[in-house]
Amino acid sequence: MFPTPTRAALASTHRAVRPAGRWATRTLTGLGTIAALALTACGGGNDAPAPLASKPLAEACSAYTSATLPHGAKVTRTELRKAEGTLLDVCIVRGQIVSSPDSTINWAVELPTLAQWNGKTLTIGGGGLDGFIPTDDPWYQQLVGPSANPYVKISSDSGHQSRGFEWAKSDVALRNHAFDANHFVLEVGTAIATEFYGKRPLRRYHMGHSNGGRSGLISTQKYPQDYDGVVAMEPAISQQAHQVNLGPNVIQHIFKNRENWLSPAKVALYAKAETAACDGLDGLKDGIIGNVEACNYVPTELLCKGADSDTCLTAGQIETIRLIYSDHKTPVTLSRGAVGYPRYGRGGAATSDWESYMFGPRFEARESFNHMAVTEAARVVEGNPTADILRHDPTLYAAQYLRLAQMIDGTDPDVSAFADKGGKLLIWYGLSDTCVSLYRTAEYFDSVKQRLGASKVQGFARMLTSPSVGHNLDGPGTDPLSIDLLAALDAWVEKGNAPDKLVATQFAPGTRTPTAQRPVCEFPKFPRYNGSGDPAKAESFSCSAT
Incomplete structure (x- = not known):
């Protein structure tokens, strides 16, 4: 579990831009275009050019530029971030989309080596009022977990650089924050990945917490073709x-x-x-x-x-x-x-x-x-x-x-286009959340069932919960990051394995020593002890509504 956050840590999660100072980064100068580097082999004019990513990562990252990206996006620089902890070596491509004088979207795309890339992208949502790039913050890298490392990671500040809400006076800035920035930057990230690796991503996912969960959920409503799957953790769908x-x-x-x-x-x-x-x-x-x-x-x-x-x-x-x-x-x-x-x-x-x-x-x-x-x-x-x-x-x-x-607001119950194209949705909540009410999202989830039918919703969406866990993802309950929601989503999308038998682990305070496990239940069910069996084992509990 995370320790009880300090005020500075809370500000990071919800208001502040935290620089990636603990990661060794090196700004690299672009030395040429993709076209100049993608030369055909000597023996055949019909041979496909080798992708830029076939070169050593440092060399490829230094050489990367792109003449044309969607939505007028411009690359500002590239960086090589060396592996640290569970994180891999990646090339970070940074840039901007100037939507209007009132809203500039700063974005970042993290590219692993060709050998390590799993062929997929993961957009990582922000939190609070945004205004920072989530992939630059270790908290958000920890949120998505090691399973995210083989993905191309995409994120943005949602179109403003403020810790407050004054930017909301601009309709363009509001639209960017609400839904457009994620859509624009996803298309930019997809184009960069396609150029870098020589092939288009096979799957595109979104994972976020709080406002980042809302941005993923609203994408299923506004841009249903964008993602193959969404993980929305404690989504703040009704901020006003x-x-x-x-x-x-x-x-x-x-x-x-x-x-x-x-x-x-x-x-x-x-x-x-x-x-x-x-x-x-x-x-x-x-x-x-x-x-x-x-x-x-x-x-x-x-x-x-x-x-x-x-x-x-x-x-x-x-x-x-x-x-x-x-x-x-x-x-x-x-x-x-x-x-x-x-x-x-x-x-x-x-x-x-x-x-x-x-x-x-x-x-x-x-x-x-x-x-x-x-x-x-x-x-x-x-x-x-x-x-x-x-x-x-x-x-x-x-x-x-x-x-x-x-x-x-991310409260449109008509997500039929997302469902019909095969999209999968995982919503997770800590039952003790005292920032964003789980009952508001439960009301929304019920409205989706009423609109599409409970049986259809069961085929593509789940609302899962963990007791005694709050919005800061801490508390006496199990650790939500032990569930690996991204891996569960990917297994559902790729293999059709519905997330019906997920287990969460509780750790001793301040350690990673496991002390107990519990099943992860669909709301409104919760883990009830069966009355016998080892209380530290998940099989000693059943998901119950009473």
């Missing part, structure tokens, strides 16, 4: 619904009164009590809250009897917890007539999510990601760069929120 409902109903309550805010010590106090109350509802007391639907714990016994302290909760703090676990319906209608945003899943207090996304480490600093996200949205819709979320009323800006939602 999140902002419109979370801001006035939860964030304002928390930060208007210090007595409503939970310190890290109080979060830990509540987490211990909630786990004790709900841990055994899945048949085994193991520190994992599997049966989240049956967990209705209210911490009344923790109510402070006298002075406030770290050993009790104020009435305002208990109300805060109730709000986190409640549905909200601010009267602002968004795309597809949506009103409201559902509750968060149980168990988030035992992950790093509550501190990262709800409370932050200090009340005065207002450092939680959710506070930042709703504040940035409020400033855009108000047209006021200093707007304060604590005084913001979303109902006064309904039209502005609707504009954003219609552009960014």
Whole structure:
């Protein structure tokens, strides 16, 4: 599992550009065109030219340029990144697409050697509000895992270089961020791979988390021919619904009164009590809250009897917890007539999510990601760069929120074109996510079933979950990165092996020592202990809805 992230690490995941400083890179000067290098062999004018990738990687990378790329893309430089850890030697081709004065897409394409390339591409989505190139960030390389290394990896900053949301005033920048940048850069990456290796990629996949999951999911709706398969981890498919409902109903309550805010010590106090109350509802007391639907714990016994302290909760703090676990319906209608945003899943207090996304480490600093996200949205819709979320009323800006939602939301249930061409979709969620509600994506998944029929959806899509795992991919549950969702997707696309028997591994805190395994279940099912057998083994559990 990842350790509890620092504020800097959280910023990397959701806001900041993290340079690839720990990777040794070397900028190389282009020395010629593909045409100049692709000379025919001496003996035959009909012989196919050797691909550039047939040369040593450093030589091929140094020599690569391309005169013509789709969407006006221009190569700015190439770099050779030497192997480190599980990563392979790759040639990184960098460039730009200038869509308008308001939006420039910076992109990167990572090319392994010809011998190591598996003939496929993988687009890696970003996170938060984007503004950085995911393949330059070790967190995202870790997210896709070693199985991704034989792929040509493609990524972009989605058309802006900002940590905030001010770029959303531009329709071009919004479209790029929402869906166009991924589409454009995929075509650029495909063209580069075809030139470099002398053959077109056989398969094209997308994998992303949070906003990167949304960008993959929306591609199945907007550009169904782009990908053969998509992995969408905890996709943030309804960002404006999140902002419109979370801001006035939860964030304002928390930060208007210090007595409503939970310190890290109080979060830990509540987490211990909630786990004790709900841990055994899945048949085994193991520190994992599997049966989240049956967990209705209210911490009344923790109510402070006298002075406030770290050993009790104020009435305002208990109300805060109730709000986190409640549905909200601010009267602002968004795309597809949506009103409201559902509750968060149980168990988030035992992950790093509550501190990262709800409370932050200090009340005065207002450092939680959710506070930042709703504040940035409020400033855009108000047209006021200093707007304060604590005084913001979303109902006064309904039209502005609707504009954003219609552009960014990934909630179109008609993915028939993607399904009909043989595309496969894997959605994964941590049941304790306290940034992006799993119940909103579950509502969307149900709408797809209603549109296409449950039987058809079962043939190309799954929504999988892991209990006691949060949005930061940590917590007392199993490690989602142990599942290898990319390999599962590829096996489904290539061999027809549906991902029905996936297993996740739990590791001892701070180590890679396995301690237990659990089946990965389709929502709303969860791993229930069978009542006998080794509780460390996945076969001792069955996926159950009750």
